[in-house]
Amino acid sequence: MPSLRPSWVIQQVVPPAILTYFAWAWRRCTWTIGRDYLFLGLNHRWLGAFYMAATNILIPSVATIFLRLYFLPSTQSVPPCRPPVDIASLKCVFECSPPPQALDDGYSLVVRGSTPAPGTADSLLSHCHRGRCGGRWKPARARHCSECGVCRAGFDHHCAFFANCLTAPHLPAFLALCFLTPLAVFVLATPVYWPLFFRAIAAWKESQVDPRAVAWWSWGPSWIVAGGPVGRWVAGLALGWRALDAVDGGLVAGSQRLEIGCLCVVGNVLAAITLALGWSTYTHIRDGELTVDKERTRALLRTRDSIAKLVAAAQPVPPALTADLERFGPRHWFFVPTPDSATWAGVILPTLPLERPYNLGPEGNLDQAVSRGRGLRWLLPWVAVRAGMAQDEVLCWPLDPDVAARLAQDADERVHAQT
Ligand SMILES: [Zn+2]
Ligand SMILES: [Zn+2]
Numbered sequence: 001m002p003s004l005r006p007s008w009v010i011q012q013v014v015p016p017a018i019l020t021y022f023a024w025a026w027r028r029c030t031w032t033i034g035r036d037y038l039f040l041g042l043n044h045r046w047l048g049a050f051y052m053a054a055t056n057i058l059i060p061s062v063a064t065i066f067l068r069l070y071f072l073p074s075t076q077s078v079p080p081c082r083p084p085v086d087i088a089s090l091k092c093v094f095e096c097s098p099p100p101q102a103l104d105d106g107y108s109l110v111v112r113g114s115t116p117a118p119g120t121a122d123s124l125l126s127h128c129h130r131g132r133c134g135g136r137w138k139p140a141r142a143r144h145c146s147e148c149g150v151c152r153a154g155f156d157h158h159c160a161f162f163a164n165c166l167t168a169p170h171l172p173a174f175l176a177l178c179f180l181t182p183l184a185v186f187v188l189a190t191p192v193y194w195p196l197f198f199r200a201i202a203a204w205k206e207s208q209v210d211p212r213a214v215a216w217w218s219w220g221p222s223w224i225v226a227g228g229p230v231g232r233w234v235a236g237l238a239l240g241w242r243a244l245d246a247v248d249g250g251l252v253a254g255s256q257r258l259e260i261g262c263l264c265v266v267g268n269v270l271a272a273i274t275l276a277l278g279w280s281t282y283t284h285i286r287d288g289e290l291t292v293d294k295e296r297t298r299a300l301l302r303t304r305d306s307i308a309k310l311v312a313a314a315q316p317v318p319p320a321l322t323a324d325l326e327r328f329g330p331r332h333w334f335f336v337p338t339p340d341s342a343t344w345a346g347v348i349l350p351t352l353p354l355e356r357p358y359n360l361g362p363e364g365n366l367d368q369a370v371s372r373g374r375g376l377r378w379l380l381p382w383v384a385v386r387a388g389m390a391q392d393e394v395l396c397w398p399l400d401p402d403v404a405a406r407l408a409q410d411a412d413e414r415v416h417a418q419t
Contacts, residue, residue, distance in 0.1 A: 007147060011163040015070050021266060022063045028263055029055040029188050036253035038191060058184035061381040065177045068385045069162040069170060077152040077167035079395060083137045088121045090346055094396055095140035096124040096335045098326045099348055110418055112345040124335055139395050143292045154394035157291045168394045169387040171369050176384030178278025182271035189264050196264055199256040207240025285369050288359030300328035332357055336411035347411040357403045
């Protein structure tokens with residue numbers, strides 16, 4: 001049974017509220033602003049027709065992408081319980097857990113034999129025992145989402161807007177949603193920005209004389225019940241606006257009534273949030289980082305802080321904390337098989353201090369996770385809803401070719417040094 005945590009409640013409320021807003025905006029933009037105000041009221045036939053067409057392209061596009069993300073199955077990007085056969089049989093390069101002796105710098109382990117000993121892959125891989133995972137394989141760049149109770153490969157963040165995790169295969173859809181929403185709001189609100197601005201000034205003046213609004217201003221609890229001084233001011237303005245609407249019906253075909261003002265404000269708030277979310281997601285993808293990488297850095301700083309405090313208090317540092325330094329540190333460990341003809345051999349190698357194994361450069365990172373060789377066409381709604389990275393790439397994330405070559409050469413040298 002879902003617990004009644006605030007985040008759970010928010011997730012039940014926000015997506016239906018957003019869908020209701022889309023329907024409300026579509027109706028008001030098509031009929032009130034497009035037809036009644038621009039087409040019939042101002043007699044701008046072409047502008048009205050263009051505006052109605054834009055409404056019926058932009059709002060359904062944004063709504064479709066939103067629905068695509070909202071209806072993602074709960075099993076999306078959940079890694080399989082067992083790793084793919086190439087990893088299980090140690091035939092490809094994959095990120096593994098730090099070996100127990102990892103704290104000795106430059107440590108590497110050569111495993112060799114006729115075949116891998118049973119359970120070798122399991123001992124090298126991470127497993128998750130939290131929530132509903134039950135010991136599930138946890139690939140590199142996967143993270144356990146405590147909201148969903150499962151691990152997700154290519155995890156970016158859990159999004160309350162669509163009550164699901166954002167993972168690598170759905171980054172194009174998410175970014176398209178984040179960038180098309182402000183575009184839609186800008187295009188559809190432009191014809192009413194100025195009229196609504198002057199209407200708000202008139203409503204403010206009206207709120208100084210309208211009896212109900214005057215009563216509101218002089219009512220002491222108005223400072224508290226509307227959520228503080230800003231809420232008090234907004235409520236007073238709304239009362240003045242409503243009084244004005246009662247007199248003139250919202251001027252040209254009702255296009256300047258309070259309801260249209262609210263529609264515009266909500267749209268602009270949504271546009272600001274999505275633009276900020278979209279830009280931060282876009283920049284960290286460009287830099288080769290998922291949100292999970294940033295959290296790893298934060299966890300490292302926290303661990304260093306805890307150790308520094310223990311040392312300052314002359315208390316012993318538990319081995320688990322020292323191990324966390326390695327776990328969250330910038331060093332990644334890879335199992336690298338060597339193309340040894342007769343016997344099976346593999347080496348576990350750390351990355352070098354400045355190596356970032358998953359960074360393909362700004363263009364490479366964006367191409368891999370977002371554009372996928374489609375230029376800017378990924379922004380088109382029908383392209384955006386198609387998945388980005390494929391499941392097998394997300395389970396075994398592509399490495400920077402330079403790092404992969406260095407690892408292969410290093411592994412080869414170590415195997416040969418031992419023979
Ligand atoms: Zn998990
Ligand atoms: Zn989640």
